[in-house]
Amino acid sequence: MSKKASIHDVLTGEHYISGNEAIAEGCLAAGCRFFGGYPITPSSEIAERMSRRLPQVGGVFIQMEDEIASIATILGASWAGRKSMTATSGPGISLMMENIGLGAMTETPFVIINVQRAGPSTGLPTLVGQGDVMQARWGSHGDYELIALSPNSVQEAFDLSIEAFNLAEKYRTPVIMLTDESICHMVEKLIIPTKSKIKIENRKKPTGSKKNHLTFKPDADMIPPMAAAGEGYNVFVTGLTHDTKGYPVITPEAQEILVKRLCDKILLNEEKIRLTEEYMTKDAKVLVISYGITARSAKGAVNLARKKGIKAGLLRLITIWPFPTKLIEELAKKVDAIVVAEINNGQIVKEVREATRKSVPVVLSSKLGGTVHTPKEILAKIEEVKKK
Amino acid sequence: MTISEEKVDDTILEAKRHPMDYLLRWDRLPHVWCSGCGLGSVLSCFIHAIAESGIDTKKIVVVSGIGCTGRASGYLDLDVFHTTHGRAIPFAIGLKLANPELKVIVFSGDGDLFAIGGNHIIHAARRNADITVICSNNFIYGMTGGQLAPTTPMGAWTSTSPYGNVEPNFNLCHLVASAGAIYVARWTSLNARRLQASMVEAIKKKGFSFIEVIPPCPTTFGRRNDYEEGIKMLEFFRENTIIRHGIDPGDAELNLGNKIVVGKFVDKEDKPTLSDHIARIQLFAKRR
Amino acid sequence: MTRTEIRLCGFGGQGIALMGKILGAAVSIFEKRKSVTTQSYGPESRGGASACNLVISEEEVDFPYVLAPDAFICMSKEAYTTHIDSLKEGGWFFYEENLVPVDDRMKKAGHIYSIPATAIAEKELGKKIVANIVMLGFFAELNDYIDQKAILKSVIEFVPARFRELNEKAFKTGKNYAKKVKKQEAKK
Missing domain, CATH: 3.40.50.970 (Thiamin diphosphate (ThDP)-binding fold, Pyr/PP domains)
Structure with a gap:
């Protein structure tokens, strides 16, 4: 205003x-x-x-x-x-x-x-x-x-x-x-x-010769600089599996090199990309994991649980993909149970189960859409899983 | 489809260089097209047209979809984009609107542009998007083995119309002209010089220009429809092509056994393009 | 927890959504407390009914939707029928007296105030369209939840500059009506 x-x-x-x-x-x-x-x-x-x-x-x-x-x-x-x-x-x-x-x-x-x-x-x-x-x-x-x-x-x-x-x-x-x-x-x-x-990031531009430019030659960070059309680099761009020139190469070897890099440039930078919020997780025995609108109700549920003397905490996922598997693996070691609240039939909950390697029970607080969990609904799950 | 990564002796090649070679990616040749296919001639007309147009090649961008013709962009030493099936036109519009200095040309096939991409081409023409579309119409899906296309003439045989095609075909020139294209022409690959001249005109035109070019496709279309060899189809073109400039493209249907009517059907005066209108809005919004 | 819920309902064209935004901004921007405004979307909001909900809190608002409003501002018959039962026992009920035929159900409210906001807007201000701002002025004077100065500031912020005077006047008119109502209440 x-x-x-x-x-x-x-x-x-x-x-x-x-x-x-x-x-x-x-x-x-x-x-x-x-x-x-x-x-x-x-x-x-x-x-x-x-x-x-x-x-x-x-x-x-x-x-x-x-x-x-x-x-x-x-x-x-x-x-x-x-x-x-x-x-x-x-x-x-x-x-x-x-x-x-x-x-x-x-x-x-x-x-x-x-x-x-x-x-x-x-x-x-x-x-x-x-x-x-x-x-x-x-x-x-x-x-x-x-x-x-x-x-x-x-x-x-x-x-x-x-x-x-x-x-x-x-x-x-x-x-x-x-x-x-x-x-x-x-x-x-x-x-x-x-x-x-406001911090602004811009794509890397190529610096080398425009002649024989390699459109997809990655730097050490796995990411190729990007020239725009019209800049004189004669970029070669295809949806086919390609080499560093961008030229199609229809072989399993080229596929291994390219797809591996495409995945790794994201996965190996997971910790750098990762954004999460932890709320009262320090001494938590029941960890709620949630994201988006549902995380607001989850925070409300944690507050309600604390009032009742239940040591609950919240891990809010801000980055959903790449998934913070390592972080959840670590947090799982400190808690008795995990509640995942999401408005679907159980999607992130599967990733959480994978991350915890079944070391703790992971339960789903689900809604199938049209409405948001109330804090009380998530609280009910927290109370269900807390150690008696 | 294997791509040779071998080192080529440049000195030997240098001697054999053709004046147009600078527009080709030598290291991507030989091309994937069958013997007898007309796409090589069409590509040759295209590079000559680019040179003749005098447009700075740094600013020329060629966008293709998927299919035999879709591979054309990949032999050009320009900024080239080989996109998803049917989506070359919206991709090209994005390039053009984001940088109006670019000359954006879509080079793709009939199936790509008029079946899966049919919605995009009529809207591009309606908008007067400032791009040139060159559509190679071989009446069939060549790359995938000769299946029915919306351009396949009634009665023609394809691998998915084994009893003969029962559907009427699109008249591409009529369709884009109705949707608002300001330049519409049709040629066979045999009309090489006229095709090239037409390409120069289309490329230099402001607004949505369209050329349909008919190359022989002996391998997938001809083989099933009495033109087993490219030369036989070219002979058919030679004997049965009539040039009729300026006629209503609605009167230039392509049917089996009929004469092929070619020519420059539509060549309207320039009118404001989509890019012009967007620039106008930007100016208006900035002043407020 | 210090959570207050306010529900505003009427029909399309009354400016209900704007009222919700004005009250929310009064809280969030001018009082520096927290608020969330939500609107009911979906086919029902196209059929003429319009509902806007506000949650006010000293801390961050977690669950953003209104379940049982502490205050209900009602400007249509349909809104009354649909939402009166949701009002919290002992809550505040404000209604447009020419548009809302009330019945016994409103008795659950602890505080009941009515104003012919549309007639006032039309007759005294010459613009039916500011009935919502008249209602806001009325609410501002009587309510316990949002500072009336903050509401007025917010009104000024949200209305186009050329209608500022009219809206300020509408707000004041609603306020004055509320003052009269309070006096009469005191006499009783």
């Missing part, structure tokens, strides 16, 4: 706005200057705000004919050197899967906002869900890794939008903001810092 904020740049100041609006502003603050999308509730407010805001900052907004075109067009825009994004939900994210694979294969930085609603199919238009967690990881065919983030407030929706772009640029990967209808439609206070206080 600061009067100093200019509509031609970062909207510095205090605002009372929705998660969707905060995401739009976060992406703009991150330097996003291209949005290609197709309207779908509950994500449409992002497209609406971007359609108004992008031209003000010299960016491009285009509403495409469908979600497949939307994601294809943002890949194109990214290769023209712009930070690009789309926002969608439910059926829309399913339609985007093939080109997410192309994004992973061609190491194209872009951000997808998935405002999760309950499915499958048309499901509950357009009530909350968290059923796209596994799809976010491996929804496109083949082996790949990407980064997925999950905010739990309007402020964090803004902050993580910037982080999403920074990670996309740094690791040259699609990043999915795995948010939900509740976070995106709720209205809360948002503080936008001044532009100079």
